[in-house]
Every structure is written in structure tokens, then in C-alpha cells.
Amino acid sequence: MEISYINEIMEKGRLIHRGAEAILYLVDFLGTKAILKLRTSKKYRNKELDNLLRRRRTAREANILYHLYKNNFPAPKLYYVNLERNAIIMEYLEGLVLKEYINKLENSDELYKIGYDIGKLVAHLHNLNVIHNDLATRNFIVTKEKRIYLIDFGLSMFSHEYKEKALDIDVFKRVLDVTHPDECDMIFDTFIQVYTKNALDSKETINFYYKLSKMGRYHIRGG
Amino acid sequence: MSTYVLGIESTAHTLGMAIVDEKLNILSDVREVYRPSRSLGIDPHDAAEYLSKKAGYVFKETLKKASVTVEDIDAIAYSMGPGLGPCLRIGATIARLLSCKYNKPLYPVHHAIGHIELVRLYYNLNNPLVILVSGGHTLISSFTNNRWRVYGETLDITLGNLLDMFAREIGLGFPGGPKVEELASKGSRYIELPYTIKGTNLQFSGLLTNVVSLYKKNIYTLKDLALSLQETAFSMLVEASERALTQLNNDSIAVTGGVASNDRLYAMLVEMGEEHGLKVYRLPKRLNSDNGVQIAVVGLKMYLSNVEPVDVENAIIKQRWRLDEVEVVWR
Numbered sequence: 338m339e340i341s342y343i344n345e346i347m348e349k350g351r352l353i354h355r356g357a358e359a360i361l362y363l364v365d366f367l368g369t370k371a372i373l374k375l376r377t378s379k380k381y382r383n384k385e386l387d388n389l390l391r392r393r394r395t396a397r398e399a400n401i402l403y404h405l406y407k408n409n410f411p412a413p414k415l416y417y418v419n420l421e422r423n424a425i426i427m428e429y430l431e432g433l434v435l436k437e438y439i440n441k442l443e444n445s446d447e448l449y450k451i452g453y454d455i456g457k458l459v460a461h462l463h464n465l466n467v468i469h470n471d472l473a474t475r476n477f478i479v480t481k482e483k484r485i486y487l488i489d490f491g492l493s494m495f496s497h498e499y500k501e502k503a504l505d506i507d508v509f510k511r512v513l514d515v516t517h518p519d520e521c522d523m524i525f526d527t528f529i530q531v532y533t534k535n536a537l538d539s540k541e542t543i544n545f546y547y548k549l550s551k552m553g554r555y556h557i558r559g560g
Numbered sequence: 561m562s563t564y565v566l567g568i569e570s571t572a573h574t575l576g577m578a579i580v581d582e583k584l585n586i587l588s589d590v591r592e593v594y595r596p597s598r599s600l601g602i603d604p605h606d607a608a609e610y611l612s613k614k615a616g617y618v619f620k621e622t623l624k625k626a627s628v629t630v631e632d633i634d635a636i637a638y639s640m641g642p643g644l645g646p647c648l649r650i651g652a653t654i655a656r657l658l659s660c661k662y663n664k665p666l667y668p669v670h671h672a673i674g675h676i677e678l679v680r681l682y683y684n685l686n687n688p689l690v691i692l693v694s695g696g697h698t699l700i701s702s703f704t705n706n707r708w709r710v711y712g713e714t715l716d717i718t719l720g721n722l723l724d725m726f727a728r729e730i731g732l733g734f735p736g737g738p739k740v741e742e743l744a745s746k747g748s749r750y751i752e753l754p755y756t757i758k759g760t761n762l763q764f765s766g767l768l769t770n771v772v773s774l775y776k777k778n779i780y781t782l783k784d785l786a787l788s789l790q791e792t793a794f795s796m797l798v799e800a801s802e803r804a805l806t807q808l809n810n811d812s813i814a815v816t817g818g819v820a821s822n823d824r825l826y827a828m829l830v831e832m833g834e835e836h837g838l839k840v841y842r843l844p845k846r847l848n849s850d851n852g853v854q855i856a857v858v859g860l861k862m863y864l865s866n867v868e869p870v871d872v873e874n875a876i877i878k879q880r881w882r883l884d885e886v887e888v889v890w891r
């Protein structure tokens with residue numbers, strides 16, 4: 338595929354998001370509605386480091402999307418990747434980002450269902466030995482049918498280590514704490530129960546997670 | 561009638577005392593800093609002994625510079641934690657002594673809240689994303705529901721530790737931050753180093769191990785290693801901060817703590833902030849490092865909001881104390 342084609346569909350597409358590390362367009366890719374994700378350069382970052390990170394993350398996201406697709410995990414399907422342009426083209430998921438979905442909720446019973454679904458989803462992900470590394474509520478999409486999908490695998494990695502899994506959970510909890518302080522407990526308690534039931538090594542993972550969250554994390558100053 | 565609050569800071573290597581008034585004017589700001597020997601790190605007992613020897617002098621100077629007598633002081637605030645036990649005990653002991661002897665109300669202050677509130681109050685910020693980078697902390701925080709929530713932080717060593725330990729390894733002495741900065745400014749080539757970010761959390765210890773082992777191989781110049789270390793570590797922090805911003809609704813960015821004095825880090829944050837239309841605030845460099853002012857301003861707020869002072873017997877220390885455990889009732 339030519340870079341000129343990517344540029345063309347981008348120009349014809351609609352910008353839908355300017356994020357922390359990428360710009361996303363809704364495009365027409367070979368006749369199909371799709372998302373084009375371009376990792377753009379960061380002005381603050383050293384040029385070489387910047388190029389290196391963008392390439393590596395694009396490759397990693399593509400790899401993981403493909404792995405997840407093969408394993409029936411709810412994530413966008415990978416259509417195409419271009420490492421020269423740091424571009425990924427993937428399935429367009431119509432819906433709301435979980436963060437907005439939660440903010441618009443009228444019925445708090447739904448919070449249990451969210452906790453339940455995400456508990457299953459993260460257990461499934463970890464059972465496939467994938468660590469997401471950024472389980473923020475803006476990285477889930479809820480469709481009209483109320484199915485939850487996970488997106489944004491730029492920081493993800495393959496690992497089966499329970500410590501990494503626990504860190505994933507820690508990130509999720511912190512995000513809930515700060516962005517959804519009123520809903521946090523209802524979502525998280527169910528999440529933990531369901532995760533524990535469904536994830537491999539969940540005992541080790543959860544124990545380590547609790548250790549992490551209790552740790553004062555005050556570090557003796559070096560000198 | 562003016563209100564005067566004395567703040568006492570002693571969480572690690574600095575004994576700082578300061579007096580502020582109700583308009584947040586800094587009337588005095590006196591410090592003595594313990595410098596460990598070149599080869600060894602900070603020894604808490606050594607540091608505490610040093611701080612205790614300086615206490616009398618620092619106290620007298622603080623009053624003299626402010627032209628205030630002990631009787632004029634309305635309240636005393638001290639850093640209760642987190643920090644090194646022996647050092648914390650010096651500050652707490654001075655605070656208890658002064659409180660009993662002169663019958664003044666006593667307020668315990670969380671050291672990190674001191675750093676954060678000082679920059680917030682100094683620039684009168686509404687809802688900043690605060691990046692606290694010091695020897696003891698590396699965290700990204702935002703205020704919701706009466707608490708400074710920790711949105712991201714280091715999962716192992718702090719950014720201050722990283723720079724200090726690198727400096728020590730290459731024989732630059734303590735504190736390493738400014739020396740690494742100077743060295744890095746002369747570097748030209750980026751050498752790849754481990755870049756570890758988990759959402760908005762960071763890990764620096766792999767980076768430290770790696771850069772030290774490259775140094776020992778003797779194939780790269782110190783300047784380039786220093787440059788690469790800074791570029792990698794700071795990019796991680798700026799990226800984590802940017803990720804935090806996309807999830808929150810802050811209207812400004814503030815950076816504080818000793819490492820905030822690094823001009824490269826500040827420049828990177830400014831560039832990141834511009835993309836979001838947010839201004840980046842940082843204190844005059846002197847106020848980034850540990851000081852009594854940060855403790856005094858929080859004490860002042862507590863005193864003016866009629867927060868119940870602690871009894872002398874409850875004026876303890878907390879070596880470990882998470883920022884988000886503190887309920888801010890005085891704002």
C-alpha cells in the first residue's frame with residue numbers, strides 16, 4: 338500500500354480525536370469505514386527517541402491487535418499497518434468511550450454490570466498473556482449493544498507475570514479513583530470478584546495488587 | 561494585626577524554618593542542608609545529628625530575619641512526614657518544645673502537600689495538574705473531593721534518586737541533579753535507554769541500571785549519557801503527565817520539588833502544555849527545594865480555617881504517609 342493512499346484517505350477522512358500520542362481519523366479504507374491512527378511526533382521529545390518510540394509502539398499495537406483478533410478478544414480488528422508512516426488502520430467501533438458512558442449513566446445498577454464486564458475482559462486479556470499498561474476509562478468503548486471493547490495498545494506488552502498483571506489493575510483502580518470517585522467502589526469491587534474468578538494465577542495477582550496499593554511508596558532519598 | 565506562622569521542615573537533608581504572614585508574604589526563610597560525603601549516600605543518623613546542631617542557629621535567624629519575636633507568632637507548623645525517621649524527629653521535637661514553652665497551637669503538615677500548596681497558593685491557581693519531582697517523591701496529582709489524588713507516580717525509585725545515584729556512580733557528588741543537568745547540556749547524541757511507562761505510572765530503576773552499565777563499558781561520553789538519561793526520564797514523566805491531562809480537566813500545570821529547577825524538564829513541560837493551551841507554573845528555583853515556607857503556608861491555612869491543632873503528645877511523626885490519605889479540610 339502506498340503512503341500516498343494513506344495520506345489521501347486521511348485528507349478525506351474526519352478527525353475524531355487528538356490524543357496524548359496519536360491523531361485518529363474516521364476514514365474510508367477500501368470501501369469500509371475504518372479508524373486511521375497516526376502516531377505523531379512530540380515537540381518536547383528528542384527526535385531520535387521520538388522516532389524510536391513511535392515506530393516501536395505502532396508495531397507493538399499492530400502485533401497485539403492481531404493476536405487478540407485470533408483469540409476472539411473484543412478489540413478493534415487490525416486492517417493494515419505502515420511502519421514508515423507510523424500508521425494503523427483498524428475497525429471502527431461505534432459507541433461511547435467508557436468515561437463518557439459512566440458520566441451519562443442514570444441508573445447506578447449499571448455500574449455493577451460495567452465492573453462485571455471489565456472483570457471478564459481483563460481476565461481474558463491477561464489469560465492471553467497481554468498486559469495493557471493503560472487501563473484508563475478512555476480506552477474502553479461501549480457499543481449500542483452495551484458490549485465493551487478495549488482499545489489503545491501502544492503501551493501494551495506480552496507477559497505472563499503476575500506482577501505486571503497487578504500493575505495493570507493498579508492503573509485501572511487509580512483512574513477510577515481520580516476520574517470517577519463516586520462510582521469507583523461499585524465498579525471496582527465487582528471487577529475484582531469477577532477477575533478473581535476468571536483469571537489464571539488470580540490469587541498471586543490480587544495479593545500483589547493489594548500489596549502494591551498499601552505500600553506507602555515513599556522512597557528513602559538517595560544521596 | 562498581622563498573623564504569623566512559623567513552619568519547620570526536616571524530612572531529610574534540610575532543616576528549614578520560615579515565617580509567613582496572613583497575606584502569604586515570606587518574612588524569612590532559613591535553611592541548613594546536610595551534605596553527605598561524596599562516596600556515601602545520606603545516612604539518616606548523621607543527617608539528624610547535623611540538623612540538631614543547626615537548630616538553635618536556624619531558629620534565631622528565622623526570627624531575626626523576619627523581625628518577629630517568639631511572642632508574635634500565632635501558630636507553629638511542622639512536617640510530620642513522610643521522610644527519614646531520625647530527621648523528622650528533630651523537627652517534631654523543636655515544634656513540640658516551642659509549642660509547650662510559648663503556648664502556641666501546633667499543626668502537623670504533610671511534606672508533599674507543602675510542596676504542592678506552595679506553588680498553588682503562590683500563583684493562585686484554580687485547578688492545576690501538579691507534578692511533584694523531588695528526592696522523596698515523583699508523582700502527578702490533581703485535587704478532587706478534598707484530596708490531592710495521586711494520578712501517577714514512580715513504582716520504584718524517584719526521579720531525584722535517579723539523578724543523584726547516577727551522579728554518584730560517575731563521581732559527581734551530591735546533589736547530583738544540577739551537575740547532571742550541566743553535563744547533559746553539553747551532550748549531543750542520544751543513546752537508547754529503557755523507557756518504562758505504565759499508563760501514568762513510571763519505573764526508573766531499569767533505566768538507572770542500564771545507564772550505569774553503559775558508563776562502565778567506557779564507550780560513550782559522560783555528556784551523551786547524561787543527555788540520554790535526562791531525555792529518557794523526562795520524556796517518560798512528560799508523557800505520563802500528558803496522559804493524566806487527557807483524563808482530567810485541569811486548567812493549568814504546576815511543577816515543583818527539587819528537580820523542577822531543571823530547565824530542560826521545564827522547557828519540555830512548557831512545550832507539552834502549549835499543545836493543550838495550558839500554562840506551566842514553577843516557583844522561583846529556591847522554593848522548589850525543601851524549605852520551611854511550604855510548611856508554614858499550609859499551617860497558616862489550617863490556622864485561619866480554625867482546624868483543631870494537635871496536642872503536644874499527639875505531635876508524632878509518620879515516616880510513611882501517602883499524600884492521598886490526607887483530607888484537606890482547610891481549603
Ligand SMILES: Nc1ncnc2c1ncn2[C@@H]1O[C@H](COP(=O)(O)OP(=O)(O)O)[C@@H](O)[C@H]1O
Nearest residue numbers: 354356357358359361372413428429430475489
Ligand atoms: N477502533 C476505534 N473505533 C472507534 N473509536 C476509536 C477507535 N479507536 C480509538 N477511538 C477513539 O479515539 C480515541 C483515542 O484513541 P486511542 O487509540 O486511545 O489513542 P490515544 O493514544 O491518543 O489515547 C479513543 O478514546 C476513542 O474515542
Ligand SMILES: [Mg+2]
Nearest residue numbers: 356475476489
Ligand atoms: Mg487512549
